[in-house]
Amino acid sequence: MKIAFVCQRVAAWLSSVLILMACLWAGEFFSVLLNHLLPGSILGMLLLAGLLASGVIRLSWVEAGAGFLVRWMSLLFVPVGVGVLDHLDLLANNLFAIVVTCVVGTTMIMALAGWLFQWLERKS
Amino acid sequence: MISIQALMFIAMTVGVFGVSHFLQVRFRHPLLNPVLISILTICGILVYMDIPFHEYREGGDYLTDLLGIAVVALGVPLYQQAKDIRRELPGVLLIITLSSSFALANTIFLATMAGASSDVALSLAPKSVTTPIAVMITTSLDGIPALSAIAVIFTGIMGAVFGIPLLSLMRITSPKARGIAMGAASHAIGTARITQSSLQEGAYSALALVLSASMSALLAPIVIPAVLGWLA
Numbered sequence: 001m002k003i004a005f006v007c008q009r010v011a012a013w014l015s016s017v018l019i020l021m022a023c024l025w026a027g028e029f030f031s032v033l034l035n036h037l038l039p040g041s042i043l044g045m046l047l048l049a050g051l052l053a054s055g056v057i058r059l060s061w062v063e064a065g066a067g068f069l070v071r072w073m074s075l076l077f078v079p080v081g082v083g084v085l086d087h088l089d090l091l092a093n094n095l096f097a098i099v100v101t102c103v104v105g106t107t108m109i110m111a112l113a114g115w116l117f118q119w120l121e122r123k124s
Numbered sequence: 125m126i127s128i129q130a131l132m133f134i135a136m137t138v139g140v141f142g143v144s145h146f147l148q149v150r151f152r153h154p155l156l157n158p159v160l161i162s163i164l165t166i167c168g169i170l171v172y173m174d175i176p177f178h179e180y181r182e183g184g185d186y187l188t189d190l191l192g193i194a195v196v197a198l199g200v201p202l203y204q205q206a207k208d209i210r211r212e213l214p215g216v217l218l219i220i221t222l223s224s225s226f227a228l229a230n231t232i233f234l235a236t237m238a239g240a241s242s243d244v245a246l247s248l249a250p251k252s253v254t255t256p257i258a259v260m261i262t263t264s265l266d267g268i269p270a271l272s273a274i275a276v277i278f279t280g281i282m283g284a285v286f287g288i289p290l291l292s293l294m295r296i297t298s299p300k301a302r303g304i305a306m307g308a309a310s311h312a313i314g315t316a317r318i319t320q321s322s323l324q325e326g327a328y329s330a331l332a333l334v335l336s337a338s339m340s341a342l343l344a345p346i347v348i349p350a351v352l353g354w355l356a
Contacts, residue, residue, distance in 0.1 A: 023196045037341055039256040041195035042334055048199030053206050066197040070326075073194040073316040074159050074284075075141045079184025080191075080255065081163035081277050085170060085177045087270045094271065097240035101248050102278040105231045106309050107290060109252055110283070113223040113332070114296035114305030120215045121298055 009064070016065030019057060023048045126186070133183025140165050157285040159313060195254075195312065198330040201319065205327035208300075216304060220332060223308045224339040227252045228347045236355050243267055249348055250340055251275035254311040257337045261344045276311065283310020284317035299325045307332025 027044025034043075051057040084091060091098070144158035144165070170180055202209070209216070228249050235245035247267035250258035255276050262272040287310055291302050299322060306314040307329035315333050319326030 020193050020196050023199070024192050027196065036260065038338055039254075039260075041192040041256075042254075042337060044192070044196040045199040045202065045330070046334065048196055049202040049206065052199070052203035059200070059203075062197075062200060066200040069190075069194045069197040070201065070316075070319055073191075073197075073319075074313070075138065075162075076187050076191045076194055077159050077277070077280065077313055077316070078137055078141060078162045078166065079181070079187050080273070081159065081281070082166050082170070082180060082184060083177070084163070084274055084277070085167055087274060090268065090271055091274060094240060094244050097235045097238040097244060097248065098271075098275055098278060100238040101231050101234045101251060102275060102282050105227070105234050106252065106279050106282050108230060109223055109227045110287065110290060110305045110309035111294050111296075112226055113219055113308035114291060114294060114301045116219045116222065117215070117304045118296055118298050118301035120219065121212075121301060124215075 012060070012064040016062040019062050020044075020048070020065055020069070023051070127182065129179065130183035130186065133180050134186055136169070137162070137166065137184065137187060140169075154285050154289055157281065157317070160281050160285055163281075198315070198319075198326075198333075201323050201327040202330050205324060205331075209327070209331055212300070216328075216331060217335065219304065220308060220335040220339055221343075224336045225343055225347055227308070227336075228340060228344060229351045232348065232351045233355065242352055242356070244271065246348055246352065247271040248275045250344060251279045252309050252311060253337050253340045254333060257341055261341060265344065265348055277313070280310050280313025283314035287314050287317065288321065300328045303328025303330075304332045308336050311337070 023044040024041060026047055027042070028040030030043045031038060031040040048057070048062070052059060052062070141158055141162045144156070144161040147161065148156045148158055166180070169175075170177065231249045231251055232245045235248045236242075240248065243266070246265055247262050247269070248271065250261040250272060253261070253276070255273055258272045258276045259269045262269050283306060287306050291305060296302055296305055303318060303325040306318045306325070311333050315326060315329040318329050
């Protein structure tokens with residue numbers, strides 16, 4: 001009983017990793033075809049959603065790995081952020097402009113998109 | 125083969141992130157965002173122990189490489205909301221077109237008002253777009269890609285830390301609108317954060333992230349030179 005369960009878990013993980021990687025590779029391929037207008041990962045995400053929607057792939061085949069990755073995705077941004085150390089001079093020279101645009105600008109964009117969509121939703 | 129040193133830096137990153145995550149679960153304060161705390165802690169460790177960034181990067185790059193596959197995985201929540209999304213796609217598209225144009229123009233305007241030169245303002249313009257596209261936009265317009273990357277991460281962390289309380293403060297209560305706003309303003313880092321609070325918000329955030337990345341790539345070559353010309 002227990003062995004069957006373990007095998008099932010391993011199979012679920014293997015199939016999800018394989019499918020996610022296949023989608024990423026296909027996405028990279030289309031990205032080259034499209035002259036890098038969109039990155040491969042984004043095309044891969046659309047492809048995965050499309051394959052799931054059309055029933056080619058079942059949700060149970062990707063759920064295990066995809067759920068885990070989505071849940072812990074934040075971790076992967078940490079090394080990118082630490083990369084700031086490599087550009088401290090650029091950061092120091094433009095600190096004021098960066099802080100103003102990131103704090104004020106981001107809040108304004110969030111408000112605009114959120115209010116507009118909420119207004120549209122309530123109208124219809 | 126992966127070196128011991130690289131493995132050590134990966135373990136350190138995962139460990140620091142694990143502790144930061146635990147702190148957030150325990151104390152639930154928005155400033156205790158695990159991404160922010162981990163970046164600051166690791167920067168501190170590297171500077172204190174005098175480790176050059178390129179040594180850390182050897183390990184860090186393995187984690188960065190996983191980002192591609194994690195973005196693909198966002199296709200699952202997107203699919204789970206597909207029925208709803210299909211019905212609302214025209215509205216979402218309209219709003220993302222507006223918000224992407226506004227984001228590009230407004231950022232250049234704010235940066236110029238804050239005293240930035242035109243090449244700095246141009247490099248900050250795509251800050252609400254996910255890193256690979258932002259860097260691509262800046263490169264194609266002869267800006268400074270490293271500056272775009274910094275601004276993108278700051279923007280993402282800003283959204284991940286203050287986004288959810290800000291949305292409530294602005295009385296944006298509909299889960300779909302909250303997702304759209306987060307994805308449009310704070311791309312993948314904001315999406316990763318809001319997915320933890322609800323999968324529906326996460327799906328709309330992922331949708332807004334994709335659409336605003338595509339829209340910005342199409343609009344940037346038109347909007348950015350126009351705004352810069354108008355300000356000059």
